[in-house]
Amino acid sequence: MLSSFFLLAASWITALSGQGEHRPAVRLARDFVVAKPVSSATLEATALGLYKPFVNAREITDRRLMPGWTQYDQRVLKQSYDVTNFISEGTNTIAALVGRGWFAGMISSVGLNPEECGWRRHPAFWAELKIEYKDGTREVIGTDKRWRSAYLLPALLDNDLYLGEEYDATFDDVKWKLPLAEGERGGGVSVISWPGAIESDNSQGVRVMAVLKPKKIIRKPSGKIVLDYGENLSGVDRVTLKKAHPGLTIVIRHGEILDKNGDIWRDNLVFARQETRLTCGSGPIVYEPSFTFYGYRYAEVSGWPADETFDETSVQAVKISSVGRRTGSFRCSNELVNKFFSNVLRSQEDNFVDVPTDCPQRCERFAWTGDAQVFCETAMMNYDVRDFFRKWIRDLNLLAEHSGGTFSVIAPYHTQLKPKREKGGAGSAGWADAGVVCPWMYYRKYGDRTILERSVELIEKYVDLQDSVPTPPTIGDHLALGKKKTDSTFVAEALRIEMMRLAGLVDKTLARAEKARHFEERRSARLKEFHAKWFDEKGELKVRTQTSAAFTIVYALAPSAVAREKAGRLLVDEIRACDTHLTTGFLGTPVLLRALTEIGETALAYELLEQTTCPSWLYPVTMGATSIWERWDAIRPDGTHHPNWMNSFNHYAFGSAASWLYDTVCGIRDMTEEDPSVAGFKRFRLSPHPGGTLKDAEASLETSFGMIRSSWKRSDGKIIYDFTVPVGTTAELILPGERPVALSAGTHRFVR
Numbered sequence: 231m232l233s234s235f236f237l238l239a240a241s242w243i244t245a246l247s248g249q250g251e252h253r254p255a256v257r258l259a260r261d262f263v264v265a266k267p268v269s270s271a272t273l274e275a276t277a278l279g280l281y282k283p284f285v286n287a288r289e290i291t292d293r294r295l296m297p298g299w300t301q302y303d304q305r306v307l308k309q310s311y312d313v314t315n316f317i318s319e320g321t322n323t324i325a326a327l328v329g330r331g332w333f334a335g336m337i338s339s340v341g342l343n344p345e346e347c348g349w350r351r352h353p354a355f356w357a358e359l360k361i362e363y364k365d366g367t368r369e370v371i372g373t374d375k376r377w378r379s380a381y382l383l384p385a386l387l388d389n390d391l392y393l394g395e396e397y398d399a400t401f402d403d404v405k406w407k408l409p410l411a412e413g414e415r416g417g418g419v420s421v422i423s424w425p426g427a428i429e430s431d432n433s434q435g436v437r438v439m440a441v442l443k444p445k446k447i448i449r450k451p452s453g454k455i456v457l458d459y460g461e462n463l464s465g466v467d468r469v470t471l472k473k474a475h476p477g478l479t480i481v482i483r484h485g486e487i488l489d490k491n492g493d494i495w496r497d498n499l500v501f502a503r504q505e506t507r508l509t510c511g512s513g514p515i516v517y518e519p520s521f522t523f524y525g526y527r528y529a530e531v532s533g534w535p536a537d538e539t540f541d542e543t544s545v546q547a548v549k550i551s552s553v554g555r556r557t558g559s560f561r562c563s564n565e566l567v568n569k570f571f572s573n574v575l576r577s578q579e580d581n582f583v584d585v586p587t588d589c590p591q592r593c594e595r596f597a598w599t600g601d602a603q604v605f606c607e608t609a610m611m612n613y614d615v616r617d618f619f620r621k622w623i624r625d626l627n628l629l630a631e632h633s634g635g636t637f638s639v640i641a642p643y644h645t646q647l648k649p650k651r652e653k654g655g656a657g658s659a660g661w662a663d664a665g666v667v668c669p670w671m672y673y674r675k676y677g678d679r680t681i682l683e684r685s686v687e688l689i690e691k692y693v694d695l696q697d698s699v700p701t702p703p704t705i706g707d708h709l710a711l712g713k714k715k716t717d718s719t720f721v722a723e724a725l726r727i728e729m730m731r732l733a734g735l736v737d738k739t740l741a742r743a744e745k746a747r748h749f750e751e752r753r754s755a756r757l758k759e760f761h762a763k764w765f766d767e768k769g770e771l772k773v774r775t776q777t778s779a780a781f782t783i784v785y786a787l788a789p790s791a792v793a794r795e796k797a798g799r800l801l802v803d804e805i806r807a808c809d810t811h812l813t814t815g816f817l818g819t820p821v822l823l824r825a826l827t828e829i830g831e832t833a834l835a836y837e838l839l840e841q842t843t844c845p846s847w848l849y850p851v852t853m854g855a856t857s858i859w860e861r862w863d864a865i866r867p868d869g870t871h872h873p874n875w876m877n878s879f880n881h882y883a884f885g886s887a888a889s890w891l892y893d894t895v896c897g898i899r900d901m902t903e904e905d906p907s908v909a910g911f912k913r914f915r916l917s918p919h920p921g922g923t924l925k926d927a928e929a930s931l932e933t934s935f936g937m938i939r940s941s942w943k944r945s946d947g948k949i950i951y952d953f954t955v956p957v958g959t960t961a962e963l964i965l966p967g968e969r970p971v972a973l974s975a976g977t978h979r980f981v982r
Contacts, residue, residue, distance in 0.1 A: 239358050239370035239371075239372035240356050240357060240358045240372030240373045240374065241356070241372070241373055241374050241421045241422075242278070242354045242355070242356050242373070242421065242422045242423065242424050243258065243354060243355055243356070243373045243374065243375075243377055243419045243420065243421055243422070244256065244328075244352050244353065244354040244355070244419065244420050244422055245257075245258060245379030245381065245417060245418070245419045245420065246379065246381050246417065247328075247352060247353075247381070247384075252387070252388055253330060253388055253389070253390075254384035254386055254387050254388065254389075255327050255328055255329045255330075255384065255386040255389050255520075255521065256327070256328040256329075256352070256353060256355070256379065257325070257326075257327055257328075257379060257380040257381075257384060257406050258325065258326045258328060258355055258373075258377050258378070258379055258380075258419065259323055259324065259325040259326075259377065259378055259379075259380065259406060259407060259416065260323065260324050260325075260371060260373075260376060260377045260378065261321055261322070261323050261409045261410060262321070262322055262323075262324070262359075262371050263320065263321050263322070264317055264318065264319050264320065264322055264361070265319065266319070266363050266364070266365060267319070267363065267364040267365075268314060268317055268319075268361060268362070268363055268364065269314075269362045269363055269364045270312070270314050270361075270362045271312070271313045271314045271316075271317050271359065271360065271361045271362070272310060272311065272312060272313065272314075272359070272360045273285070273290065273310070273311045273313045273324065273357060273358070273359050273360075274308050274309070274310050274311075274357065274358045274360070275296075275297075275308060275309060275311070275326065275355070275356065275357040275358075276296075276297040276306050276307060276308035276309065276355075276356050276357075276428060277296070277297055277306075277326075277328050277331070277333075277353060277354065277355050277356070278302060278306065278333045278334070278349070278350070278353055278354040278355075278424060279328055279329055279330055279331040279332075279333040279334050279335075279353025279354065279355075280295055280296060280297075280328070280329040280330070280331035280332075280333075280353070280520075280521045281296055281297070281326050281327065281328045281329070281353075281355055282296075282326065282327045282520055283311065283324070283325070283326050283357070284323075284324070284325040284326070284327075284407045285313050285316035285317060285322065285323070285324055285325075286316060286317075286318075286322055286323055286407070286408065287323070287325070287404050287407035287408050288316055290311050290313055290316060291309070291311055292437065292438065293309070293435050293436060293437060294435075294436040294437065294438065294523075294550050295331070295436045295521070295523070295550075295583070295584060296309055296435070296436075297309060297431065298431070298433055298435070298436070298584045298585075298621070299331075299332040299584050299585050299597075299642055300426075300621075300625050300642055301426075301625040301628040301629050301632075301641070301642040301643075302333055302349055302424075302426050302642070302644075303349075303425055303426050303632075304425075304426055304427070304625075304628040304629075304632070305426050305427045305428075305429050305624075305625075305628065306356075306424075306426045306427070306428050306429070307428075307429055307430070307431040307433060307621075308356070308428050308429065308430060308431060309431050309435075310430070310431075313359070317361070321409040322409070323407060323408050323409050324357070324359055324371065325406065325407040326355050326357065327386065327520065328353045328354070328355045329353060329386075329389045329520065329521030330353055330389055330390055330391075330521065331353065331391065331521060332391065332642075333349045333350070333353055334347070334349060334350060334351055334352055334353045335389075335390045335391050335392065336390055336391070336392045336393065336501075336593075337391050337392060337593075337595065337596075338644055340593065340594075340596075348644030349644050354422055354424065355373060356373050356428065357372065357373050358370055358371070358372045358373075359371040359372075374421065375418070375419060375421060377419050378410075378415075378416025378417060378418070378419065379416060379417040379418065379419050380406035380416060380417065381417040382417075383401045383402070384398075384401065385397055385398055385399060385401040385402070385403035386403075386520070386521075389519075389520070389521040389522060390521075390522060391521075391522050391523070391595065392501065392502040392503065392504075392593055392595075393502070393503045393504075393505065393522075394503055394504055394505040394506050394507070394519065394522050394524070395506055395507070395519040395520070395521065395522050396506075396507040396508075396509075397506075397507070397508050397509070397517055397519075398509040398511075399508065399509060399510055399511030399515050399517070400476060400477060400509060400510075400511045400512070401511075432617060432620070432621070433552075433584070433617055433618065433620075433621035434552045434553070434554055434615070434617040434618040434621070435552060435584075436550050436551070436552050436583055436584050437550065437551070437552070438548055438549065438550055439549045439550060439551045439553075439579065440549045441468065441546050441547070441548050441549070442459045442460070442461075442463070442465075442546060442547040442548075442549060443459075443542040443543065443546055444457035444458055444459055444460075444529075444542055444545070444546075444547075445458050445459060445460035446458040446460075447540070447541075447542065448492065450492070450493075452532075453532070454530055454531065454532045455530070455531040455532075455534060455540060456488070456492065456493070456494065456528060456529070456530050456531075457528065457529040457530075457531065457545060458527065458528055459526075459527055459528070459529070459547045460527070460856070461527060461576060461856040461857070462486055462525070462526070462527045462576060462577075462580060462856050462857040462879060462880045463525075463526065463527065463547055463549045463576075463579075463580055464523055464524070464525055464549065464550055464551065464579070464580040464581070464583050464590040464880075465523055465524065465526075465547050465548045465549040465550050466506070466518050466519040466522065466523055466524060466547075466548050466550070467482050467506050467517075467518065467519065467529065467545050467546070467547065467548070468516065468517075468518045468545070468546040468547075468548050469482070469506070469508055469515070469516070469517045469518075469544070469545050470515075470516050470543055470544055470545075470546075471510060471514055471515045471516075471535075471538060471544075472514050472538065472539075473514065473535070473537065473538055474510070474511065474512045474513050474514070475510035475535045475538065476510060476511060476512045477509065477510065478509070478510045478533065478535055479507060479508065479509045479510070479533055480506075480507075480508045480509075480510065480531065480532070480533040480534060480535075481505065481506070481507050481508075481531075481532045481533055482505065482506040482507075482508075482529050482530065482531050482532075482545065483496070483503075483504065483505050483529070483530045483532075484496075484504040484505070484524040484525075484526035484528070484529050484530075484591075485499070485504070485526055485527075485528050485530075485591075486498070486525065486526055486527050486528070486591060486878075486879040486880065487527070487528070487865070487871075487879060488528060490869065493530070494528050494529075494530045495871070497871070497875065497877075498591070498592055498875055498876070498877045498878060498879075499591060499592050499593065500592055500593045500875055501593045502591065502592050502593040502595075504524045504525075504526065504591065506519055510535070518548055523550060523583065523590070524590070524591065525580060525589060525590030525591025525592075525595075525878075525880055526547075526591065527856065529545060529547070531545055549579075550583060551579040551580065551582055551583060552582045552583055552584050552618050553578060553579050553582050553612075553613040553614075553615060553618070554613055554614030554615060554616070554617065554618070555613065555614050555932075556575075556612070556613055556614075557611070557612065557613055557614050557931060557932040557933075558611040558612045558613070558892060558929070558930065558931050558932070559928075559929060559930045560888070560891045560892065560895075560896065560927075560928070560929045561927070561928055561929075562891075562895065562924050562926060562927035562928070563923075563924050563925040563926050563927070564840060564922070564923060564924055566840070566842065566848045566851050566852070567839065567840065567848070567891075567924075569851045570847050570848055570851050570885075570888075571888055571891060572856075573850070573851065573855060573856060573857050573858050573885065574608065574612070574858060574882065574885035574888040575612055576856060576857045577857040577858040577880055577881065577882040577885055578605075578608075578609055578612055578613065578882055578885070580857060580880050581880065581881070581882055582609070582613075582615065582618060585597035585622055585625075585642070586601065586602040586605075586609075586618075586622060587601075588601050588860075588878070588881060588883075589860065589878035589880055589881055590880055591878060591879075591880060592875075592876075592878060596640045596643075597622065597640060597641055597642065598639060598640055598661065599626065599637060599638060599639055599640065599641060599661045599662060599663075599664035599665070600639065600658075600660050600661035600663075600664065600705065600708070600816060600817070600883075601816070601881070601882065601883045602622070602664050602668060603660075603661070603663055603664035603667040603668055604816060604817065604819075604820045604883055604886045605820075605882050605883060605885065605886045606619070606664075606667065606668050606671045606672075607671050607674075607675070607886070607889045608882075608885060608886050608887075608888045608889045609882075610671060610672070610675040610676070611675070611888075611889060611892050611931060612888070614932075616672075616676055616678070619668060619672055619681075620672075620681060622641070622668075623668055623669055623672070623681055623685065624684075625641055625642045626638070626641040626664065626665055626668070627665070627684065627685055627688050629641045629642065629643060630665055630688050630692065631688065635688060635691035635692055635694075635695050636656070636657040636662060636692065636695060637657050637661075637662035637663075637664060637665030637666075637688075637692055638657075638662065639658050639661040639662060639705070656695050656696045656698070656699045656702035656703060657692060657695065657696065657702065657703075658702070658703050658704050658705055659696065659702045659703070659704040659721065659722040659725040659726060659729075660704050660705060660706070660721060660722075660725050660816070660817045661704070661705055662692065663725055663728075663729055665685070665688060665689060665692055666689050666692065666693065666729050666732050666733060666736075667732065669681045669682050669685040669689065669736070670682070670732050670735065670736055673739065673902065673906075673909050673910075674900050674902040674903070674909055674910075675900065675909075675910065675911075676909075676910050676934070677909040677910020677911075677912065677934065678910070679739070679740070682736055682739060682740060683740060685736075686736055686737070686740055686742065689732075689733050689736055690733060690737070690745055690749075692729075693726075693729050693730055693733040693749065696726045696729060697726065697730070697752055697756070701719050701722050701723055702722045702723075702725075702726055703722065704718050704721050704722040704725070705718075706718035706721050706815075706817070707721055707777045707814065707815035707816065707817045707818045708815045708816040708817065709815045709816060709860070709861055709862075710775075710777065710813055710814055710815030710818060711812075711813045711815075711845055711862055711863070712775075712808070712813035714774060714775050714813075715775070716773055716775045716777040716778050716815075716818065717773050717778075720764055720773045720778055720781075721777070721781075721817060723756070723759075723760055723763075723764075724760070724778075724781045724782075724785055724787055725781075725785075725817075726756060727753055727756050727757055727760060727785065727787065728785045730749045730750075730752055730753035730756065731749075731753055731785075731786075733745075733749045734746045734749035734750050734753065735903060735906065737749065738906065739906040739909075757787070757789075760787060761789035764778075764787075765788075765789055765793055768796075769788070769789065769790055769792045769793030769796050770793075770796055770800075771793075771796070771797055771800055774800060774804070775804065775813070775818075776801060776804045776805060776812060776813050776814050776818060776822065777813075777814050777815070777817065777818030777822075778797075778800075779797045779798070779800045779801035779804065779825065780801060780814070780818055780821045780822050780824075780825035781818070781821065782794065782797040783797055783798060783801065783821075783825040783828055783829060784821040784824055784825050784828065785821075794829075795829075798825075798829035798831070801825060801826065801829070801831075802826075802829075802831055802834060805834060805838065810834070810837050810838060810841055811838075811841060811843070811844075811845055811846060812838055812845060812846065812862075813845070816883045816884075819883070819884055819886060819887065820886040820887070820889075822838070822887075823835045823838065823839065823887055823890040823894065824890060824894070826838070827890075827894050827919065832894070832919050832921050833921055833922075835890070835894075835921075836921040836922030836923075836924075837922070839887070839890070839922065840922050840923060843867075844862060844863055844866070844867055845862030845863060846862070847884065847887055849862070850864070850865075853865050855879065857879060857880040858880070858881055858882050858883070858884050858885040859878070859879055859880075859881065859884070860876070860877060860878035860879070860880075860881035860883075861874075861877055862884070864877050864878075864879055891927075891929065892929050892931065894917075894918075894919050895918065895919060895921075895924070895927050895929070896918050896927055896928065896929035896940040896941065896942070897915070897916050897917040897918035897919065897940055897964075898914065898915075898916065898929055898931050898938055898940050899914060899915045899916075899917065900914050900915075901913055901914055901915055901962070910933060910934055910935075911931070911933040911934075911935060911938065911956075911959060912935065912958070912959055913959060913960050913961070913962070914938065914959065914961055914962070915961065915962045915963075915964065916940055916953055916955075916961045916962070916963045916964070916973065917962075917963070917964040917965075918940055918942050918951065918965075918966075919966065920942050920944070920949055920966070925943065925944050926941070926942060926943035926944065927941065927942060927943075928940070928941030928942075929941070930954075933956065933959075935956040935957065935958045935959045936956030936957060936958070936959075937954060937956060938954060938955065938956060938959075938961075939952070939953060939954035940952075940953050940954075941953075948981055948982060949981070949982050950979065950980075950981050951965065951979065951980040951981075951982070952977070952978070952979050953973065953977070953978045953979075953980075954976075954977050954978075955973050955974065955975050955976060955977075955978070956975060957975045958975065959975060960972060960973065960974060960975075961973040963978075963980075965980060965982060966982075
């Protein structure tokens with residue numbers, strides 16, 4: 231009843247906000263009079279850009295970076311706030327600070343010509359304040375030309391996700407949020423149109439995870455102060471000044487590592503300045519940037535006033551993320567493996583900032599679909615990311631609809647750089663595959679069919695598009711090492727066959743029998759072509775790499791049992807030839823340990839996992855990493871950095887191996903692909919594989935049914951296994967060398 235009363239009371243508005251490249255945030259406000267008692271008041275607001283809402287100069291939410299990053303030309307999310315307690319009788323003011331964000335900042339123009347912009351050059355704001363009075367009457371105050379702008383004397387001088395923020399506290403940053411004095415006037419606003427629908431926000435949102443004090447404060451001879459927060463993070467500074475220092479400017483620069491001189495190394499940022507500039511005012515101040523965030527472990531402070539004590543509370547790190555509560559845990563007797571797992575968690579936290587980004591620091595920070603699809607299983611085990619992926623998959627799908635069925639390599643994305651449908655439009659194998667993999671994994675882990683139902687027609691169209699070309703395009707096994715590279719054509723054709731299998735599973739799950747048969751037939755036909763092209767008459771793979779062998783095993787690509795066995799021998803030989811090191815890239819790494827497990831080489835898988843020299847999962851840990859590196863050799867054993875600028879120290883793709891810790895080391899694995907009706911861990915497998923140097927290991931996973939636990943430890947020549955099966959579920963237990971047995975709800979112990 232309430233929603234039907236409040237209809238179309240608002241328009242998109244914008245206003246002047248600086249000149250050239252120097253753009254203050256837009257400041258918008260509207261006064262209104264409350265003449266009688268209020269029963270309730272709700273503010274609904276959103277922006278093309280980013281916004282902070284105020285009522286009577288009071289912040290009304292602790293969320294960050296609203297409204298989030300969506301496919302703006304298709305939809306924008308609006309947030310709802312209860313502001314009843316912020317309103318009083320008399321004159322009130324609703325106000326909004328509106329920043330450039332993903333919509334109008336530099337990030338929206340990457341890849342375009344200088345005269346172009348990705349969406350539009352200026353941000354815009356939309357809001358409706360809905361008031362119900364105690365006498366039963368109602369009022370709606372929406373954004374329109376009656377709003378005013380505060381163009382002159384802005385405190386927030388500049389804001390950009392890449393560049394950072396510049397704030398001048400000598401300007402009054404409160405008065406514009408309060409009612410105008412008699413005789414005062416504000417600047418005008420413009421009403422604009424925008425095609426994207428305004429939808430209610432059901433996303434995870436961006437929130438503060440922690441406020442960190444520096445672990446070390448390093449004072450340089452130059453007078454600069456270097457802060458080490460002890461971990462890589464995504465966040466902003468919280469600067470606290472206890473005295474007045476009018477006109478003094480403090481500059482804070484951010485980076486992930488230090489160079490050999492102990493200075494912040496920033497070469498990998500390229501044009502992402504990652505800088506906070508704060509000009510002090512005439513009183514104490516606590517300042518945090520509003521419309522940016524940085525990827526960093528170290529902060530360099532210059533210009534700190536000589537008469538102001540600098541301590542661990544002076545500049546703190548406000549860590550932000552969109553992950554929900556922790557749902558998964560893992561621990562074992564090898565502390566390096568534990569640190570690797572901790573680094574996986576941290577890289578997920580730091581890169582799940584509204585969308586699943588590749589990195590949080592350099593001039594990129596895009597939601598690359600290849601990164602997301604290889605990591606989504608691990609992500610869904612580590613944290614509750616249901617709302618996070620639901621929101622992102624929706625925008626991935628909207629962009630595919632715009633492009634005629636091709637999933638993009640990046641989503642959301644401005645449509646000037648929309649996915650191209652060259653040669654019939656196949657999409658990039660391994661990246662665009664996220665449109666198939668992520669909805670299916672979401673169903674596997676959460677048992678929620680709605681994402682599959684909303685995605686199925688696009689999944690079918692995409693896989694058919696891939697089948698319509700001789701070979702789909704692909705970025706390939708990105709950042710693989712070694713002289714022998716996996717042929718990109720092999721990668722694309724192998725993954726096309728796997729996508730046909732997954733599409734068939736989706737269709738079976740949704741009772742789309744005819745389409746399921748279609749993909750089974752097409753997969754069979756493509757497999758025959760694949761066998762003829764990539765295997766010789768003896769069943770040997772023609773592409774001789776770790777990735778090609780792992781693909782063949784995990785994706786069931788071999789023409790015979792003999793050929794599969796030979797692929798297994800090839801995989802082992804290639805690993806041994808590299809002195810038990812991996813050479814795989816973004817696409818081969820996620821299936822490497824699984825492939826070894828499937829061919830009975832779990833012992834070798836453990837050797838790879840526990841390898842500490844480069845390249846390996848634990849090598850970065852030995853070099854002091856607190857997050858997952860983009861490159862295996864981001865820092866080389868001699869201490870030099872990889873020479874390529876594309877060298878992030880906070881990428882999660884190689885952290886996808888953490889799923890093996892859950893499903894093999896401790897053996898917690900869903901059985902959805904065997905029986906789609908038991909998705910969401912309604913029925914699951916417990917099949918731990920003790921091995922390596924590990925003396926014990928334990929993992930847990932919170933599901934919608936309750937907590938699953940699996941642990942084992944070696945004791946007096948035996949292994950003690952402990953399991954917890956939640957009420958409402960059953961488990962299939964397979965201990966090493968034994969037949970499967972059924973476990974009912976409860977706790978169970980086995981000694982072998």
